[in-house]
Amino acid sequence: MTVPMDIxxxxxxxxxxxxxxxxEPWESRAFAMAVALCDxxxxxxxxxxxxxxxxxxxxxxxxxxxxYYSHWLGALQDVLDGQGTVPDDAVTARARExxxxxxxxxxxxxxx
Amino acid sequence: xxESADRIPASLRxxxxxxxxxxxxxxxxxxxxxxxxxxxxxxxxxNGAKVVAxxxxxxxxxxxxxxxxxxxxRELGYLGVQTEHxxxxxxxATSHHVVVCxxxxxxxxxxxxxxxxxxxxxxxxxxxxxxxxxxxxxMGLELADDVQITVHDSTSEVRWLVLPERPAGTExxxxxxxxxxxxxxxMVGVAKVDAR
Numbered sequence: 001m002t003v004p005m006d007i008x009x010x011x012x013x014x015x016x017x018x019x020x021x022x023x024e025p026w027e028s029r030a031f032a033m034a035v036a037l038c039d040x041x042x043x044x045x046x047x048x049x050x051x052x053x054x055x056x057x058x059x060x061x062x063x064x065x066x067x068y069y070s071h072w073l074g075a076l077q078d079v080l081d082g083q084g085t086v087p088d089d090a091v092t093a094r095a096r097e098x099x100x101x102x103x104x105x106x107x108x109x110x111x112x
Numbered sequence: 113x114x115e116s117a118d119r120i121p122a123s124l125r126x127x128x129x130x131x132x133x134x135x136x137x138x139x140x141x142x143x144x145x146x147x148x149x150x151x152x153x154x155x156x157x158x159n160g161a162k163v164v165a166x167x168x169x170x171x172x173x174x175x176x177x178x179x180x181x182x183x184x185x186r187e188l189g190y191l192g193v194q195t196e197h198x199x200x201x202x203x204x205a206t207s208h209h210v211v212v213c214x215x216x217x218x219x220x221x222x223x224x225x226x227x228x229x230x231x232x233x234x235x236x237x238x239x240x241x242x243x244x245x246x247x248x249x250x251m252g253l254e255l256a257d258d259v260q261i262t263v264h265d266s267t268s269e270v271r272w273l274v275l276p277e278r279p280a281g282t283e284x285x286x287x288x289x290x291x292x293x294x295x296x297x298x299m300v301g302v303a304k305v306d307a308r
Contacts, residue, residue, distance in 0.1 A: 022152070024123065026122055026126040026127070028148045029127070029130055029148075030129075031148070031226075032143075032145075032147040032148050032151075033130060033139055033144060035151075036139050036143050036144055036147055037138065049218075057215075066233065067122070068232045070122045073125060076129070086132050086136070090132055091125055091129050091132060092120065092125075094131060096120070
């Protein structure tokens, strides 16, 4: 990753003035997938950003509650679907399979 | 995406997408873990705070930063994705700068960490442009009527960083001692730095 890590110094106060950056774990996974794919050259940041701007622009206040990362996820799916890398139909089919799991299933990504 | 697909919870769609990308060899869940840890833990507003503290204590760095923010910040090693081109604007007793991204939520991650939820909210993005003085007041920052307010709208090319005013009573503090005083909110321009 191109991000320079910086962990020394009087670190705590400026970071602790923040709130939780992710409300739910899936938001962090969606965030990281876009960053990882961009780092790997699957798409450029501006391609992703254009998709995100389009998603946010189409947000309808009257029909759904505002959730930034659901637009983020939608934008990521739009780019991958547009490229043919991961078609939306495949995501939908897999998500429906996952929904069928028994309630006490293990979350794959938490135990890998 | 079809309407019925939109009704699938985002958590399941995310998990499905991660599985499919992993199976195709396009992402590695361990790499995702590292990215999340990095952004949650290491890439906070600390980098931006260090830039500001250096500018407060080093007049020649301050001039460089205001003149060519990108180069001055690159010198400290804090540039990357989302922060390729940075313009730094300085707040003073008579002039106040505040940053927004009206289109989406462009934000200098490498300097300030991930954007807080108020920055991403439709309300902030719409209102700060129309009525900045009122919005800032609601966020706890009262500015006198004669203070000129400039709102900077981020674009895909430019990221803005606000150089806050150094508070009175901090004259004897070192660069390292100043860093913890400098908040993310002050570097977006919705707050001032307190001497504490």
